Amino acid sequence: MIRLRIQVSHRLGRWLVLTDTPHPDCRECEGDGGIEYPYGDDDGEYAGSNWEPCGCWNENHRWRLLPLPRLPRLLRRRGRDPWGPHGYSNEPPF
Incomplete structure (x- = not known):
């Protein structure tokens, strides 16, 4: 069964796309869409992880x-942003 959601894709330009989503009640992946297998190097330190899709x-x-x-071009926000880099203003509310 396909469970659809709407996303914006930037792969071939900006497109509105429908995508499949993982089953939220899956017993294998628990709704994550896959299983992550971390692995280590010869010293036993973390070296990365592999992802196996469900x-x-x-x-x-x-x-x-x-x-x-x-x-x-006039509506794009580049350069100085009056709300600061985090979207908050440092001006008092009055």
Whole structure:
């Protein structure tokens, strides 16, 4: 059974896409979509992890719905941001 969600993809431009999602009640992956296997090097230190996708989800099921337009140059926020780098203003509220 396919469980769909809407996402914005930047793979081939900005597109609105429908994607498959992992089954939330899967007993193998517990809704994560796969199982992570950490591994170590010869000293026993963490060296990375492998990801094995679960059978309840196919990450390649994507359907492009429509292209999203780019914002006009005047509306793009670049350079000085009045709200600061974190989206908060340092000005008093009055």
